[in-house]
Amino acid sequence: MDTVVKLLDNPADAITDALRGLAAIHPELSVNLEQHVVSRADDRRPGKVGLVSGGGSGHEPLHAGFVGLGMLDAAACGEVFTSPVPDQVLAATRAAADGAGVVHVVKNYTGDVMNFRMAAELADDEDVAVETVLVDDDVAVSGSTYTAGRRGTGGTLFVEKILGAAAEQGMGLADVAALGRDVVAASRSFGVAVSPCTTPGSDKPGFDLAPGEMELGIGIHGEPGRRRVRVPDGELAREIARTSVAAIADDMPVDDQDLILLVNGMGGTPLLELQVLAGDVVSELTGRGGRIARALVGNYVTSLEMAGSMVSVCRATPQLLDLWDAPVRTPALRWRA
Known part of the structure; x- marks a missing residue:
């Protein structure tokens, strides 16, 4: 190893x-x-x-x-x-x-x-x-x-x-x-891992994921997902977007809703790839009648160096949007301040 x-x-x-x-x-x-x-x-x-x-x-x-x-x-x-x-x-x-x-x-x-x-x-x-x-x-x-x-x-x-x-x-x-x-x-999330992570001091990953496999529905500590499947030969981002949005929409309607969207990296996914995924997620949500009112793309809730993604949506009222837009100044998130 x-x-x-x-x-x-x-x-x-x-x-x-x-x-x-x-x-x-x-x-x-x-x-x-x-x-x-x-x-x-x-x-x-x-x-x-x-x-x-x-x-x-x-x-x-x-x-x-x-x-x-x-x-x-x-x-x-x-x-x-x-x-x-x-x-x-x-x-x-x-x-x-x-x-x-x-x-x-x-x-x-x-x-x-x-x-x-x-x-x-x-x-x-x-x-x-x-x-x-x-x-x-x-x-x-x-x-x-x-x-x-x-x-x-x-x-x-x-x-x-x-x-x-x-x-x-x-x-x-x-x-x-x-x-x-x-x-x-009003919030729902679904995560996918395409590679595991290794905790400091350990010499092996927290779970095994064979080459060519991905885990659907993982937690942020590498907990088991819903199922393990083969990585498709093409359009991986589109397939992850389709699977993630379907899981969310099956649990919480997104049609005719203003949505705050988070396309989150799990720590080891480059921004370029997250932006590809974000475009596919937006297409999936708007195709179901959702309206993207606000969006964030990047690594915000991670799992060390795990490669993968987590799609999160919040059904937003005008009050929630006003509070979302309010000034914030932190190391990782800041606007209007």
């Missing part, structure tokens, strides 16, 4: 070193290297509802790359593909709290759900009110026996951007949380 080469100094220190690099180039962030918590260092509007998320590392720029004006106030960074522990989440919650309560945005994985719940209970002991928004947008999971329901994937970006804007504009705790649940209900 070929040696896996990664641009690291010491695999055991990968998270700390990555956060040190983030701090070095983004002085507007406060980075706690001991607890692996990233928070805003710039001035926040007094009395603003705090917004916190987090999860295992390896999905960059999610979540630390989305800390800043108009998105998260703090993020807890676990080890690679491992939930942050309750003390980390509590530290992030403290950093985000400013008297108006804190919303936790939690992807639906057993460890994340449990540890964020424990942190919320600890925050309540400190008189910090916490509401939780559970993200479960992955349509690939249905009646699964190996997950705790649908997984949280690309739709997490929609939730963090829209709730960040709502909190910035002064919306109260209960209303921000209710809005978040509406965004989750």
Whole structure:
């Protein structure tokens, strides 16, 4: 087996070193290297509802790359593909709290759900009110026996951007949380892998994928998909677009809808290829009567160096579009600010 080469100094220190690099180039962030918590260092509007998320590392720029004006106030960074522990989440919650309560945005994985719940209970002991928004947008999971329901994937970006804007504009705790649940209900995602990824310190990929095969319906940690199929001889992007949009549309109607679209790379897919895929996805959605109101293309919710894609859509109301368009200034996402 070929040696896996990664641009690291010491695999055991990968998270700390990555956060040190983030701090070095983004002085507007406060980075706690001991607890692996990233928070805003710039001035926040007094009395603003705090917004916190987090999860295992390896999905960059999610979540630390989305800390800043108009998105998260703090993020807890676990080890690679491992939930942050309750003390980390509590530290992030403290950093985000400013008297108006804190919303936790939690992807639906057993460890994340449990540890964020424990942190919320600890925050309540400190008189910090916490509401939780559970993200479960992955349509690939249905009646699964190996997950705790649908997984949280690309739709997490929609939730963090829209709730960040709502909190910035002064919306109260209960209303921000209710809005978040509406965004989750309006969001669906479907992922495809054409090559696996390898975690730092390991000498083999997290799962095997034979040459000429692709996995349909993968999660962001390389979890099993719906099925494994042969890569077609031609028009691969078109086939992935067709399969992804069909899976989403079978679960949530997209016809006669304004849509926010995310064509997301899993970490190892070049932008050129993602743009080809994006064109095919737009054709599939508009062919079904959907209207592309806003779109992002790039690597936003990744799985280390996995090659593949995740298509996410959110059915957008005028309110959601206004909040999506609101100013944002983070390391990975910024406009109008």
